[in-house]
Amino acid sequence: MKNSWKEYWDNCSEDNSKNPQIAVQRTKNKSPISANNWLKLHKFVFKNLNLKQDDILLDFCCGNGVFSIEAAKIVDRVIAVDYATKFIEKINSMHKENIFTINKDGNNFNFAKNHYTKILFYAGIQYFDKQELTNILQRIYAASNKGTIIYIGDIPNVHLIWKFYNTKTRKSLYFEKIKRGEDIIGNWYDEQWLHNLVKYLGFRKVRFLAQPKYQINHHFRFDMVLEK
Numbered sequence: 737m738k739n740s741w742k743e744y745w746d747n748c749s750e751d752n753s754k755n756p757q758i759a760v761q762r763t764k765n766k767s768p769i770s771a772n773n774w775l776k777l778h779k780f781v782f783k784n785l786n787l788k789q790d791d792i793l794l795d796f797c798c799g800n801g802v803f804s805i806e807a808a809k810i811v812d813r814v815i816a817v818d819y820a821t822k823f824i825e826k827i828n829s830m831h832k833e834n835i836f837t838i839n840k841d842g843n844n845f846n847f848a849k850n851h852y853t854k855i856l857f858y859a860g861i862q863y864f865d866k867q868e869l870t871n872i873l874q875r876i877y878a879a880s881n882k883g884t885i886i887y888i889g890d891i892p893n894v895h896l897i898w899k900f901y902n903t904k905t906r907k908s909l910y911f912e913k914i915k916r917g918e919d920i921i922g923n924w925y926d927e928q929w930l931h932n933l934v935k936y937l938g939f940r941k942v943r944f945l946a947q948p949k950y951q952i953n954h955h956f957r958f959d960m961v962l963e964k
Contacts, residue, residue: 769951777950787807790853791812791854793856798818804827812834813834813835815836815852848879852884855876857886858889862890877939882964883963884963886961886962886964890959892922893927927960939962939963944959
């Protein structure tokens, strides 16, 4: 993970927004999705994670806790991990008894062995390159029990990159960023590459999910569910 991403989120001017979606820039044309669609998104993710009352959920790259807070209403405990100090402080300020926060870069996070029953890694994969992601998933596999479910959501699809950079202005921005070795989205991934990676690591099951059309990024992102 490039230090520039940490600096970006630590200094983001929107992180104090009263709307939690705007704070993590989960918007379309700078507007957050409707409350109804936000609820439908949570239900979609939690259903595919098969969340249960006795689960211990690791929310990896949790941001300001937009998933942690809702999941905490269902599961026994949530371990919320993010490298952005302001986001962790925001979660702590809510004083949720069953949410435990850790302010840590995902590359350096120590996955507790045989501890989490479910893992959510939503809208964070783009901040890790292939080497980093391989090492993270290898550590997740090593720490997990058989049957642990991992949901990796909002993965930028490299084959749909021009669905996002779909105007002359956006294309110009893309190439200006590329000249500096950057991308405003981060890292883009291919389903086949991810499939081959997780099978190499030993995961028993992998499913790729198309995002429902009510999700704001459905036209260029996808989800993946793993089981050890």
